Every structure is written in C-alpha cells, then in structure tokens.
Amino acid sequence: MNGEITPEDVQRSEAVYEPLTRSLRELIDVTIRSRVSETDARKAHALIEEACELLGSRLDPDPFGVRFTTEGQALNWGNVAIGMRNAIAPPLQVVRDEAGGRASVDLVLGAAYEGPPGQVHGGVCALVLDHLLGATAHRRNEPAFTGTLTLRYVAPTPLGSLRAESWVERDDGGKTFAAGHLLDAQGRITVQAEGIFIRPKRPA
Amino acid sequence: MNGEITPEDVQRSEAVYEPLTRSLRELIDVTIRSRVSETDARKAHALIEEACELLGSRLDPDPFGVRFTTEGQALNWGNVAIGMRNAIAPPLQVVRDEAGGRASVDLVLGAAYEGPPGQVHGGVCALVLDHLLGATAHRRNEPAFTGTLTLRYVAPTPLGSLRAESWVERDDGGKTFAAGHLLDAQGRITVQAEGIFIRPKRPA
Known part of the structure; x- marks a missing residue:
C-alpha cells in the first residue's frame, strides 16, 4: 500500500475516519461517566459490538505503522499520541x-x-x-x-x-x-x- | 455516592461495564486496522453515535475519581492505566x-x-x-x-x-x-x- 496512497485517498479516508474516531473518543469518555440504567448500557454494548463486527469484517493483520503517500507525506494514523484513527490519542496536534x-x-x-x-x-x-x-x-x-x-x-x-x-x-x-x-x-x-x-x- | 456503594452494586456494575469496555477496546483496535468500504465505515460511525447518545443521556459531570464501597474497597474504574471502565487502559492487572x-x-x-x-x-x-x-x-x-x-x-x-x-x-x-x-x-x-x-x- 506504501507509495500507492494518493492525496485524494487521504482526503476521502480523513472525511470518514476523522469524525468516526472523534465520536469514539466521546464514547470512551461517556462510558466512564455514564449513569444510565443497566438496560440502556446493555443496548449501548450491543451497538458497540455491531460497530466492531462491521469495521472488523475486513482487517489489516498488521498495526498501522507509518505509510507514505505518492507525494511522500507520512501518515501516522495509528500512532497512540497523534494518530487520526487512534481514539486513545487526544490527538496531539x-x-x-x-x-x-x-x-x-x-x-x-x-x-x-x-x-x-x-x-x-x-x-x-x-x-x-x-x-x-x-x-x-x-x-x-x-x-x-x-x-x-x-x-x-x-x-x-x-x-x-x-x-x-x-x-x-x-x-x-x-x-x-x-x-x-x-x-x-x-x-x-x-x-x-x-x-x-x-x-x-x-x-x- | 461514596460509602453508599455495596458489594452487590459493584458486582452488577462490573457485569455490565466490564464486557462493554472490553468491546470498546476492540472497537478502538479495529478502527485503526479496518479496510472496509466507506459505506460500512459510515454505518459503524452511526452506531457509535447511537451508543454515545444512549450512554451520554445521563452523565456524571465529574471524572470518575476514586470511589469507596461500604466495605472500604477503593474503585478506580476511570483510571487510565487500570480502570475497568476506561477503554484506554489495557487495563493493567x-x-x-x-x-x-x-x-x-x-x-x-x-x-x-x-x-x-x-x-x-x-x-x-x-x-x-x-x-x-x-x-x-x-x-x-x-x-x-x-x-x-x-x-x-x-x-x-x-x-x-x-x-x-x-x-x-x-x-x-x-x-x-x-x-x-x-x-x-x-x-x-x-x-x-x-x-x-x-x-x-x-x-x-
């Protein structure tokens, strides 16, 4: 995949995964602070499992690493500190x-x-x-x-x-x-x- | 809430949030490694937002902190290293x-x-x-x-x-x-x- 990622691929991927990962950061936060009923928490769990199955249905076996675009731009999307697709990352800008x-x-x-x-x-x-x-x-x-x-x-x-x-x-x-x-x-x-x-x- | 949490409350909460947070850790991982279509990724995003709304409908305004049970057991469920309800935590045992x-x-x-x-x-x-x-x-x-x-x-x-x-x-x-x-x-x-x-x- 290295060297085959065009700037347009980057834009399309960012348009999908940047807002998705932002929502996932919010989900991590509300999972800690939630005071909803057990019934609602179990419903939320079922939705999380459904999302896991969808995204997990086609997986890269490897961690993200660093990938490069055709223009030589480095993509650190999996990085735990700065990764656009890593919900653990704040991400640091x-x-x-x-x-x-x-x-x-x-x-x-x-x-x-x-x-x-x-x-x-x-x-x-x-x-x-x-x-x-x-x-x-x-x-x-x-x-x-x-x-x-x-x-x-x-x-x-x-x-x-x-x-x-x-x-x-x-x-x-x-x-x-x-x-x-x-x-x-x-x-x-x-x-x-x-x-x-x-x-x-x-x-x- | 401190001092009012019984061992039964702890058991019930663990039964819901331990598996939920485990699924959320998996969701963080597959979000980084997924290669699904944009359509499926957008569907997953919608599910994540739905889960956010459910869990976020009744929120503690504060971070979790350390809470104590009626038996004096300390609960560190929000802790970023060991927290049972914190999906960033591996969690360390x-x-x-x-x-x-x-x-x-x-x-x-x-x-x-x-x-x-x-x-x-x-x-x-x-x-x-x-x-x-x-x-x-x-x-x-x-x-x-x-x-x-x-x-x-x-x-x-x-x-x-x-x-x-x-x-x-x-x-x-x-x-x-x-x-x-x-x-x-x-x-x-x-x-x-x-x-x-x-x-x-x-x-x-």
Whole structure:
C-alpha cells in the first residue's frame, strides 16, 4: 500500500475516519461517566459490538505503522499520541518551529486520562512530553527514538486545558538533547522533562 | 455516592461495564486496522453515535475519581492505566507482593499502543512503568504521587506480550525509591526505570 496512497485517498479516508474516531473518543469518555440504567448500557454494548463486527469484517493483520503517500507525506494514523484513527490519542496536534528547534501543543485532557482524582495520570504527562520532546529531534525520513527521559513532577496536573512546550538544548550528530515542560491552564509548570533522542544510523 | 456503594452494586456494575469496555477496546483496535468500504465505515460511525447518545443521556459531570464501597474497597474504574471502565487502559492487572515491596504485571499491547512501526510508543512504556513503580509505594488510603521518573530505553519494545516488574529500593518515611523494567516476550529488558514516589502528609 506504501507509495500507492494518493492525496485524494487521504482526503476521502480523513472525511470518514476523522469524525468516526472523534465520536469514539466521546464514547470512551461517556462510558466512564455514564449513569444510565443497566438496560440502556446493555443496548449501548450491543451497538458497540455491531460497530466492531462491521469495521472488523475486513482487517489489516498488521498495526498501522507509518505509510507514505505518492507525494511522500507520512501518515501516522495509528500512532497512540497523534494518530487520526487512534481514539486513545487526544490527538496531539504538534506545532513545530523547525528553524528554532521548538515544538508545542495545546490540548484538553478529560476524564479518560485521569490518575489521581481530578488529575492527569503521571504516565500520561510522560506520554505527552516524550512525544513532544521527540518531535524536536525528528528529521524528515529519520525518525528519532527515545534514549532516556527524565521527568520531574513539580505540581499536580489538573484535567482540562493544558499546554506543553519543548526545545533542543544541544544537537550532537545523531543525538538530540531536548527539554520541555507541561503547563496548566494558568500557565504554571506542572511537569519538567529532559530527554535524549537518537536517530539510528542507516546502513551505508 | 461514596460509602453508599455495596458489594452487590459493584458486582452488577462490573457485569455490565466490564464486557462493554472490553468491546470498546476492540472497537478502538479495529478502527485503526479496518479496510472496509466507506459505506460500512459510515454505518459503524452511526452506531457509535447511537451508543454515545444512549450512554451520554445521563452523565456524571465529574471524572470518575476514586470511589469507596461500604466495605472500604477503593474503585478506580476511570483510571487510565487500570480502570475497568476506561477503554484506554489495557487495563493493567497489577500483582502486588506487599511484604516484598514488589509489583508485576503481564500485559498485551496491540496496534492501539503503537509509536514507531511495530513498536510500543516510548510514552506508553513510561505510563506502564510509572504506574507499576508507583504501585510499590502505594499504602492503603495513602495514595502515592510521582515525584521524579527516569527511563532508559535500552531496546525497542515490540507490540505484543510484555511483562513489567518493579520493586522498592529504599523507603524513607513519606518517600519510596522504586525501580523496575519492562520485558519483551523473550524476557529481554527493553526499558529500565527509576522513580521517587511521595505520599503527601495528611493534615494533623
């Protein structure tokens, strides 16, 4: 399928799966917070099973991976942080300033990302920061892998509107030393992060 | 609702929401991997919207938090790592050996947890390890919060069957110094972790 996906295929697929996955994110949320009767919950379960059967009737055996269009655009639709077709992903819409080696993202995390009551799970903060710091190290067709990641949780991260920012501290050939933080809705730092990201050497 | 949930309420709720959420996890997976026609995908979307409306017709305005039964059992059903009603959660079924200060979990992560092609996202590894190291620091009615977490990614983590293990290195009053790792299906270490977890002092 790689290299055979046209920009028109992308548009058609986005028109179907972007709103479908958005509804699925809402379904994850209401499944946690619902107070309906057992009868209505069982009806909802039957609808979910019906949707599963429909979508599952023709399946790719593999995870989505990264696919490329005829124009060379990378599609990360299955990615757990940014994937358009992955309902676990908020999805992060990373804004990159390649010249300045900076990246940022505004996001809203609801009930589905909870750890301590009313707060974002520390591991979800880690997921957001891992992805965002990694984004500063990413080069076209040279994906960066996390080498080390250190997180300091300086204050609770409340559920709701958040912002994360990252930047390159130092770039050393195949290694990028990046830093960043997560901010609450009042702009206070809740988590600080440092990471080393590695771009594997290609076979010569 | 706290303190009013009986063990029978728990059983009834689990009988409905455990299988519903399991189907929802499958729906997340097939939404990523489906290759059905646009017509079938739109039909599935309509079913998802119908399920949303049903479950959303009576909603708790708050995230789930932690609720307690009349017997004092804590219910973390909304938790993003372990929540029975949270379809993002694999869910982790942590086995704790309180005497030895150890915890472990066997888990299977599919297409919905992908980062690099075929591999678990580094941030998901962080989520699993954050939760598991934190579990060694948890005391009854004294939740532990992550202070710092350091992760070393020593090898790619393939999607599929995995195991995570954690243990207490040192306990210093309200602080637990924990360590752990993630293992692939062959028992090879893919990620190493160290963390400091803090149990906040209660007001006297």
